[in-house]
Amino acid sequence: MTGRRPRTRCGRCREKAVIELRRHSVAFCKDCFLVYCRSQVTKAIEKYDMLAPGDRVLVAVSGGKDSLALWDLLIQLDWRADGLYLGLGIGGYSDRSGEGCAEFAASRGVTLVRHDLATEHGFTIPQAAGPPTSSRRGKGAAGGRSSCSVCGLSKRYVFNSTALAGGYDVVATGHNLDDEAAVLFGNTMRWDTVSMKRQFPVLQATRPGLIKKVKPLYRLAERETAAYCVLTGIDYIVEECPLVAGNTQMRHKETLNAMEEEVPGSKHEFLFGYLERASHLLEEADDHELTACARCGMVTQVPADGEQPVCAFCRTRARMAIQLEQAPPRGQAPPLEAAQAAGAPATAPAAAAEVTG
Ligand code: AMP
Numbered sequence: 001m002t003g004r005r006p007r008t009r010c011g012r013c014r015e016k017a018v019i020e021l022r023r024h025s026v027a028f029c030k031d032c033f034l035v036y037c038r039s040q041v042t043k044a045i046e047k048y049d050m051l052a053p054g055d056r057v058l059v060a061v062s063g064g065k066d067s068l069a070l071w072d073l074l075i076q077l078d079w080r081a082d083g084l085y086l087g088l089g090i091g092g093y094s095d096r097s098g099e100g101c102a103e104f105a106a107s108r109g110v111t112l113v114r115h116d117l118a119t120e121h122g123f124t125i126p127q128a129a130g131p132p133t134s135s136r137r138g139k140g141a142a143g144g145r146s147s148c149s150v151c152g153l154s155k156r157y158v159f160n161s162t163a164l165a166g167g168y169d170v171v172a173t174g175h176n177l178d179d180e181a182a183v184l185f186g187n188t189m190r191w192d193t194v195s196m197k198r199q200f201p202v203l204q205a206t207r208p209g210l211i212k213k214v215k216p217l218y219r220l221a222e223r224e225t226a227a228y229c230v231l232t233g234i235d236y237i238v239e240e241c242p243l244v245a246g247n248t249q250m251r252h253k254e255t256l257n258a259m260e261e262e263v264p265g266s267k268h269e270f271l272f273g274y275l276e277r278a279s280h281l282l283e284e285a286d287d288h289e290l291t292a293c294a295r296c297g298m299v300t301q302v303p304a305d306g307e308q309p310v311c312a313f314c315r316t317r318a319r320m321a322i323q324l325e326q327a328p329p330r331g332q333a334p335p336l337e338a339a340q341a342a343g344a345p346a347t348a349p350a351a352a353a354e355v356t357g
């Protein structure tokens with residue numbers, strides 16, 4: 001240990017500090033920290049042209065610290081931002097998350113759009129994950145996809161379709177610096193250049209049917225969004241999703257945190273170095289041709305085998321319909337698209353694109 005003394009005075013105003021940001025070699029008092037958070041989000045928005053004046057923003061909110069901090073910051077910065085909560089059917093965790101979002105919306109007098117996987121699409125994430133005896137991270141009932149993978153697929157699908165139907169210009173998610181660094185770390189470990197290419201603070205709507213996606217919190221660390229909520233009195237859901245415990249991304253976060261402890265700024269350097277100096281090298285990594293899904297009309301990849309294009313979400317939904325028809329769950333809405341399911345392939349193709357990938 002170096003015996004380094006923590007900074008106790010705010011680097012902006014010299015008042016007593018409430019938080020130290022070692023990677024920036026600075027500490028802040030409450031007011032100056034809130035100014036810092038707003039300025040980091042403004043910087044992110046401006047650097048990548050995330051939002052334009054008059055844009056209608058749909059903020060995807062989970063009830064956790066990141067997405068509620070993001071929604072609050074966008075409101076503070078005078079953006080027109082509605083929230084979107086998707087019920088994933090993960091027992092009490094989902095119930096409490098939905099309630100947390102609704103309470104936040106009521107407290108700010110803003111609109112929350114709510115959707116629900118079970119009632120609208122006929123399956124929940126735990127059902128897609130399979131019985132509890134199988135590994136949580138293992139391949140679930142959804143034909144070769146893990147629970148987190150079906151969850152991500154479903155969220156991307158519903159975010160995009162809700163934004164399209166509601167006439168929103170852009171979807172904003174609460175991914176922070178730690179999330180982005182951990183995902184980049186995983187993608188780099190596998191040299192998954194296609195995923196690396198797609199991992200950017202802004203994804204443009206490159207064709208009709210796709211909505212622009214932005215991550216205005218990519219400059220703020222997880223610890224900072226938590227501090228923002230505590231200091232502004234945002235009552236966020238502290239519990240983590242029970243299905244993600246011990247997943248790969250969590251382990252990557254732990255590895256990066258150990259490095260950050262030794263060398264403050266490691267995560268920042270890793271992520272920002274990639275975005276600023278390396279991401280352009282991957283421009284040609286993701287050149288999949290896109291088309292409309294034959295079932296739902298959303299954007300998907302052109303199949304290599306000349307088959308009818310069916311997006312990954314429609315394939316999952318069809319597979320779950322068959323599965324649940326065979327073993328109807330207790331108290332569960334009947335599957336909506338059993339008829340469609342008849343043509344569902346037995347396994348999911350490894351790569352799925354854009355909206356549903
Ligand atoms: P995660 O994939 O759980 O790390 O969440 C990443 C981002 O997706 C969050 O910051 C939210 O913006 C959004 N999100 C996660 N879960 C939900 C949900 N159930 N409903 C709406 N948005 C969500």
Ligand code: FES
Binds near residue numbers: 147241242243244
């Ligand atoms: Fe997606 Fe838990 S929130 S698997």
Ligand code: ZN
Binds near residue numbers: 293294295296310313
């Ligand atoms: Zn589809």
